[in-house]
Amino acid sequence: xxxxxxxxxxxxxxxxxxxxxxxxxxxxxxxxPVSVDFVKQNLGNGAERLVKxxxxxxxxxxEILDYYNEIYTAxxxxxxxxxxxxxxxxxxxxxxxxxxxxSNKPQQTVDEIIKKFFGGVFNLxxxxxxGAPLKPKKELFLEINKHITLxxxxxxxxxxxxxxxxxxxxxxxxxxxxxxxxxxVEDLKALGGENFAHTTNDIIxxxxxx
Numbered sequence: 001x002x003x004x005x006x007x008x009x010x011x012x013x014x015x016x017x018x019x020x021x022x023x024x025x026x027x028x029x030x031x032x033p034v035s036v037d038f039v040k041q042n043l044g045n046g047a048e049r050l051v052k053x054x055x056x057x058x059x060x061x062x063e064i065l066d067y068y069n070e071i072y073t074a075x076x077x078x079x080x081x082x083x084x085x086x087x088x089x090x091x092x093x094x095x096x097x098x099x100x101x102x103s104n105k106p107q108q109t110v111d112e113i114i115k116k117f118f119g120g121v122f123n124l125x126x127x128x129x130x131g132a133p134l135k136p137k138k139e140l141f142l143e144i145n146k147h148i149t150l151x152x153x154x155x156x157x158x159x160x161x162x163x164x165x166x167x168x169x170x171x172x173x174x175x176x177x178x179x180x181x182x183x184x185v186e187d188l189k190a191l192g193g194e195n196f197a198h199t200t201n202d203i204i205x206x207x208x209x210x
Contacts, residue, residue, distance in 0.1 A: 001207055002150045003093060004173070006135075006159035007103040007110065008043055009181030011086050012117065015040050016079035021072040022054045025064060031057055040182045044135075044161040046104035046128050073109045077116055083180055085200030090121050092204060098148060101125040104134045104163065124148050136166035141173075156207055158197075165193050176206045 008014045015036050023033040034054060042053030051068050052060045093099060099122045103110050110127030124147050133139035144150060157168035160181020165188060168175035176195045179185050185196060197203045
């Protein structure tokens with residue numbers, strides 16, 4: 001079985017680190033800080049949309065985006081933690097399945113996080129690149145297959161957000177959505193989501209049932 005994991009809100013709780021560096025970026029723009037909950041509402045669609053959503057008071061510019069990406073990628077991720085049971089779940093799945101991470105974060109940032117928290121666990125970790133498709137675009141699955149061949153019928157998407165669910169549906173993948181992430185279960189159900197995990201053991205049981 002092939003298992004594709006989302007990163008933020010699924011494997012790691014990164015909201016406090018992201019909010020810290022969003023607020024440093026806002027301070028540079030002479031703007032007051034915003035709450036972690038406000039930042040969470042803008043997560044999941046890549047750094048550009050994050051910056052646009054979290055700094056709506058001024059016109060978006062590449063300079064602001066580049067500044068945020070630079071300081072966040074260079075941080076020590078000291079406020080980022082694994083969600084409960086993630087380490088044990090990955091240890092159980094590793095070796096039995098192909099494990100892939102896809103994130104709408106920039107590739108360089110994904111690389112730093114994987115190196116710190118998940119060294120040697122994943123067969124592939126893909127982040128966003130200029131001109132490359134992001135979730136939920138079907139073309140992202142073709143991008144993954146340039147690196148590792150995955151049969152959609154033998155692949156499970158594990159995520160916490162609408163982009164994860166829609167990506168799975170667009171690509172014909174099995175899916176399971178965690179309820180500890182940054183999106184409300186009610187909103188995911190409204191999109192059509194039906195398979196939900198309350199613990200990491202639920203993810204394991206779902207995979208083993210296929």
